[in-house]
Amino acid sequence: MASKISVDLIIKNAGELLTLSSSFKEDSGLGMIQDGAVAIKEGRIFWVGKAGEVSKKFFLDRDSREIDAAGKVVMPGLIDAHTHLIFAGSRENEFEQRIQGLSYQEIEGRGGGILSTVEATRHSSFDELFSLGKRRLDRMLCKGVTTLEAKSGYGLSLRDEMKILKVMKALRESHLIDIVPTFLGAHTFPKEFRENRAHYMGLLIEEMIPQVAQERLAEFCDVFCEEKAFTLEESKKILEAGKRYGLKPKIHADQLSPGGGAELAAEVNACSADHLEYVSQEGINKMAEKRVAAVLLPGASFFLSMKRYPPAREMIERGVAVSLATDLNPGSSMTESLPMMMTMGCTMFKMIPREVIQATTIHAARSMGREKEIGSLDAGKQADLLVLDIPNYRYLPYHFGVDHVEYVIKKGEIAYHRSYFLGRERS
Ligand SMILES: [Zn+2]
DSSP, X not given: OOOOXXXXXXXXEEEEEEXXXXXXXXXXXXXXXXXXEEEEETTEEEEEEEHHHHHHHEEEEEEEEEEEOBTSEEXXXXXXXXXXXXXXXXXXXXXXXXXTTXXXXXXXXXXXXXXXXXXXXXXXXXXXXXXXXXXXXXXXXXXXXXXXXXXXOSOOSHHHXXXXXXXXXXXXXXXXXXXXXXXXXXXXXXXGGTTOHHHHHHIIXXXXXXXXXXXXXXXXXXXXXXXXXXXXXXXXXXXXXXXXXXXXXXEEESSSSOOSHHHHHHHTTOSEEEEOTXXXXXXXXXXXXXXXXXXXXXXXXXXXXXXXXXXXXXXHHTTOOEEEOOOOBTTTBOOOOHHHHHHHHHHTTOOOHHHHHHHTTHHHHHHTTOTTTSSSOOTTSBOOEEEEOSSSTTHHHHSOSSOOEEEEEETTEEEEEOOOOOOOOOO
């Protein structure tokens, strides 16, 4: 008999172990192993299989740990594929004004809107932004997020965009959550260049993109392609410039009007097209053909009470990899909760529980080019996983607005363990 191997962490007896691996084909589509176990060594998934095999194959030494997940669900860590993590200030006044029926133009007229966040972010120091970002990351980790994509875009000047990206770099080096950085200098035109678009375009293409690339502060270049923001032509120029400097393209596409953003995403071979409320039939076809991932953001539709939703079912049926993300930002989706997005994906976009789990794991990994490293429980991948205190996977989006995360394991280490209410009674 082969000798047993020592590992660092074993999670065993999982009621449902969702591997999301394409090598486990079964009915749920989630690569599920009932009564499953995972063995972790040196921060990586070492083995996945049936709990009954564990004691025959592995042993734990003095520093190793074991988690009994009996009656619980074990799955890959959640991946938030679209956030605007770094900003200062908040816009609860605007939230109240919108409830009372004010339009975005009226809100802007009263000093609100995106430019108020730009002002607040420009006036914040590196340390202030770092501490705001850290608290947001902590909240996300407790909700089960182990990797996220984060965009700059509230600086809109060389100095302030660099400041935001450097804050992200410092967070990336210190926080347990992995951060995939995106340059979004083309978020909107700053107020000093609203009458001189060409000048800001020059600044983006000739100064900001080269410097961001030179200092290796971003992996992706994103643009808000919309009638009121960057035109199709401007968006293309920016994304092509990003590509010349090694930044992979992403696009905020077709959110408020049908603008050909999805078609452009396919044309420039973008990794993802995001939002897509008004995506055209042609756009969906081209995304499927060029394997552009879709990142849908139900939080923004919900928070802004938008009636128009992206055609998620159609995209799934056409074979587009659909992911869901929070779009965390102070104007249109002020939340760190990816589990809430899963419930909204079901109720608003008519995705089924299996699909919203794929959308926040393996598909989200694909939307940021990380599918070989994270997003499923395959031997060799990074050991990012969750133990959820729920009886089955459908229960996760079903019982919404509460926390089901019991453990978060990041690179093989226990990063979070839920502390329990002590249940003291009245004396
Ligand atoms: Zn966004």
